Amino acid sequence: MTLDLTDKTVLVTGGTRGIGRAIVEAAAHAGANVAFTYRSSVETATELVESLGGPDKALAIQADAASADDAIASVQAVTAKWGRIDGLVVNAGITKDGLMIRMDADAWQSVIDTNLTGAFHVAKAAYRPMMKQRAGSIVTISSVVGVMGNAGQANYAASKAGLIGFTKSLARELGGRGVRANVVAPGYIETDMTAGLGDAADGLKGQIPLGRLGQPDDIAAAVLYLLSDVSTYVTGHVLHVDGGLAM
Template sequence: MSEPQESARSVLVTGGNRGIGRAIAEAFLAQGDKVAVTTRNGGGPDGALDVRCDVTDPEQVEAAYAEVEAAHGPVEVLVANAGITKDTLLLRMSEDDWSSVIETNLTGSFRLAKRASKGMLRLKRGRIIFISSVVGLLGSGGQVNYAASKAGLVGMARSIARELGSRGITANVVAPGFVETDMTEALTDAQKDAIKAQVPLGRYASTDEVASVVTWLASDGAGYVTGAVIPVDGGLGMGH
């Protein structure tokens, strides 16, 4: 029998100031966990430790972990959510359009997971959850860089799952589809209708629906789930 888990865990959510990341942070706070969020410009939810961090800077990542560990103890649940898009067609995609998206979404997640694993190995437990996208599995015109970065998270998570599983550490991926956020609000009604027509459930996800899958993956009930890719996409990417 493993020791009972303390009720309040040290949770770190990157990109926790808006959209999916904020909903995830709020869901862990509602459970009574000690939550830290990283943001580039501040504005995390009430009750969370708001840490400034650009995940493309290794020194900032190290400093962020030091701040979180001092306040909440070693990170027991990492949710790597911070991400950017620089959408354009392949032939117009600049070196920077490519490298900046890969650096933030994929390499940033690598840095976060590597640093979190140090504390998790000492604790002999931990949950690493990467926020990917249905686009990483289905592809999307104009998003070669973003899709590649999000697909890369799957290979990373499954390799970590194999490497660290014997130490009580799980690594999983959540792949949201279209979600009601500031990013989707900018679409025209015609664009929104066209997207909904592709989704069997005929609607967008709420950020809370994504957050509830993340909190479940971090719960005792998901202790035997690792290396999984869980879609929250209304059936859009079925079978992928």
């Protein structure tokens, strides 16, 4: 078997930048029909659709990751266009970092609402179609921070740790229907989110056995594995893609 997604339909939340965009592009190059959500940049989303082969192969959906209504509408748009949803990648997320003593309730709640409750909304929307198909793969994007914790990121760490328990519960609920649910936990990846690290990046590299920050394509490759038929006996697993940081 190969990482071939031909004839599969995949929805990626937060798909226009960084890790999300790498996943969208990798899935499309593997043959999938790909839908992705985005929050604000219509121009970027339109350009991405065209680069993936146009509206026959790709669909851009403007959505708020924290909105239940938008989650339902996103899944419905996918099934209306292609008749099914084979893969769901829950990638959309935000950070509002700060030491907890200075963190206000809004900074806490907005991160939880987007990163964790948003995952609940979109997975719930995909739950019934995948059950009816008796097939499907859900991949949530957690973080090494959700495994190890990190000073100044109590809200983010809580949301990403919550995704792990949430996804394992989905795996137990849906396994009997042939639907799998797994987690990818990235380490420090070179994206817009880590671009501001500056000299601190060198210190991080010293903590990583492989000695480098990861690339978005490293995460996309792991997600493709979990979406593909190569991983049909893998569910409830947390796949660390972190250069050995959290071993």
